[in-house]
Amino acid sequence: MAEKTISLIITRQNSPDSTPYEEKFEVRYRENMNIISALMEIQRNPVNANGEKTAPVTWESNCLEEVCGACSMVINGIPRQACSTLVDKLEQPIRLAPMSTFPVMRDLAIDRSRMFDSLKKVKAWIPIDGTHDLGPGPRMPEKKRQWAYELSKCMTCGVCLEACPNVNSKSEFIGPQSLSQVRLFNAHPTGAMNKGERLETLMEDGGIAGCGNSQNCVQVCPKGIPLTTSIAALNRETNIQSFKNFFGSDYAY
Amino acid sequence: MAENREFFYRRLHSLLGVIPIGIFLVQHLVVNNFANYGEENFNRAAEFMANLPFKLFLETFVIFLPILFHAVLGVYIVFVAKNNVSRYGFFRNWMFYLQRISGIITLIFIVWHVFETRVQVGLGNVELSYNLMENILSNPFMFWFYLIGVTSTTFHFANGLWSFLVTWGITVTPRSQKIATYVTLLIFLSMTIVGIRTLITFAYGI
Numbered sequence: 001m002a003e004k005t006i007s008l009i010i011t012r013q014n015s016p017d018s019t020p021y022e023e024k025f026e027v028r029y030r031e032n033m034n035i036i037s038a039l040m041e042i043q044r045n046p047v048n049a050n051g052e053k054t055a056p057v058t059w060e061s062n063c064l065e066e067v068c069g070a071c072s073m074v075i076n077g078i079p080r081q082a083c084s085t086l087v088d089k090l091e092q093p094i095r096l097a098p099m100s101t102f103p104v105m106r107d108l109a110i111d112r113s114r115m116f117d118s119l120k121k122v123k124a125w126i127p128i129d130g131t132h133d134l135g136p137g138p139r140m141p142e143k144k145r146q147w148a149y150e151l152s153k154c155m156t157c158g159v160c161l162e163a164c165p166n167v168n169s170k171s172e173f174i175g176p177q178s179l180s181q182v183r184l185f186n187a188h189p190t191g192a193m194n195k196g197e198r199l200e201t202l203m204e205d206g207g208i209a210g211c212g213n214s215q216n217c218v219q220v221c222p223k224g225i226p227l228t229t230s231i232a233a234l235n236r237e238t239n240i241q242s243f244k245n246f247f248g249s250d251y252a253y
Numbered sequence: 254m255a256e257n258r259e260f261f262y263r264r265l266h267s268l269l270g271v272i273p274i275g276i277f278l279v280q281h282l283v284v285n286n287f288a289n290y291g292e293e294n295f296n297r298a299a300e301f302m303a304n305l306p307f308k309l310f311l312e313t314f315v316i317f318l319p320i321l322f323h324a325v326l327g328v329y330i331v332f333v334a335k336n337n338v339s340r341y342g343f344f345r346n347w348m349f350y351l352q353r354i355s356g357i358i359t360l361i362f363i364v365w366h367v368f369e370t371r372v373q374v375g376l377g378n379v380e381l382s383y384n385l386m387e388n389i390l391s392n393p394f395m396f397w398f399y400l401i402g403v404t405s406t407t408f409h410f411a412n413g414l415w416s417f418l419v420t421w422g423i424t425v426t427p428r429s430q431k432i433a434t435y436v437t438l439l440i441f442l443s444m445t446i447v448g449i450r451t452l453i454t455f456a457y458g459i
Contacts, residue, residue, distance in 0.1 A: 163341055165336050168333075171333040171334075205256065205258075206259070207260060208260070212349055213416045213419050216341045216343060216345075219341070219343050232419050232422060232426075236422020236425065239422055242264075
């Protein structure tokens with residue numbers, strides 16, 4: 001019996017500045033393969049569909065269980081994680097391409113720095129360091145913890161930025177991912193002590209005003225994070241903050 | 254341009270689209286609907302509107318400047334988007350795309366409409382009356398131009414009202430946003446019917 005194979009068409013690029021090209025591969029089929037295991041086959045035997053030896057395809061992955069966000073790529077037109085995408089559920093040939101919103105480093109490996117820069121910009125952390133023991137923080141209502149937990153599932157995979165029509169080279173918009181993190185850290189009772197600071201970062205150029213409500217982000221998010229609810233809630237918060245800033249308030253921290 | 258003004262400008266853009274532009278649009282369509290109550294009624298209503306106290310002031314600050322600001326920033330907003338409905342054909346993404354298309358159509362329509370009515374009346378070339386609109390709209394090409402223009406304007410307003418509710422943090426939950434979709438759809442349909450009904454009266458006298 002002839003060996004069963006799967007075919008992949010991969011958009012490749014040798015360096016950040018070189019021109020992308022497509023290369024076709026035939027990979028031996030195994031049961032329950034995911035995209036990562038297909039790429040590993042190519043790595044093991046870097047020969048393309050024409051039987052020519054080629055450089056192994058580069059990609060990024062870490063956790064292999066859809067919590068780190070590193071292996072996001074465009075698979076058959078849809079941005080998703082290569083680890084949780086099963087070959088058996090895909091139409092062939094399987095087309096793999098890097099996410100176009102991010103700079104390509106090589107082949108399928110992209111540079112996601114812009115999202116980490118955004119997290120720094122919006123102060124997506126809770127300052128707890130002091131010169132002495134500050135003691136335990138205030139308690140958090142259980143109901144609030146439940147929805148905040150959903151927001152904490154964000155793995156900075158970049159799929160929402162890829163799907164957003166307003167995140168592109170013509171716009172400065174930082175995208176849904178970091179906006180929702182502001183809501184997460186502002187929801188925390190200790191984090192709320194720097195609420196205004198975070199909201200003010202969203203009122204800078206490229207902040208929340210860049211959202212055009214296409215709501216693609218919430219549709220494509222692999223973790224089901226209510227991104228558009230976060231954005232609408234933050235719209236309310238930033239508006240109130242701007243009124244506090246302009247008219248004056250003792251609660252504008 | 255000063256730094257970090259985007260937030261303020263975008264909020265102003267959203268607000269002006271509803272207050273005063275949206276309110277003016279509703280008023281404009283309602284007053285024009287007097288055409289259905291006969292020529293004299295329309296002329297009396299048009300004369301009333303044209304002779305409001307402080308008319309130039311009202312026109313400048315309630316209509317002209319807000320629309321100018323909304324249009325200039327709106328065209329910029331159209332150009333910074335990279336539409337992707339072919340890949341992500343979700344309902345809201347289509348609305349996002351149509352909002353941009355209807356914005357451009359509405360801008361072209363309004364420029365022409367103002368030139369042929371308000372500007373011409375102001376220059377004294379024509380007289381503001383039922384006959385003016387009858388003459389314009391009895392031309393089938395202009396009738397269809399106005400029909401598309403009015404529909405595009407009412408769509409842009411109704412869908413803009415939906416995103417106004419999100420931008421101002423009024424509808425936060427998916428459920429409230431969904432209900433707002435139905436409500437704004439009803440607003441779009443009723444305003445379009447009122448507008449087109451008036452156009453038909455002018456064009457065909459029925």
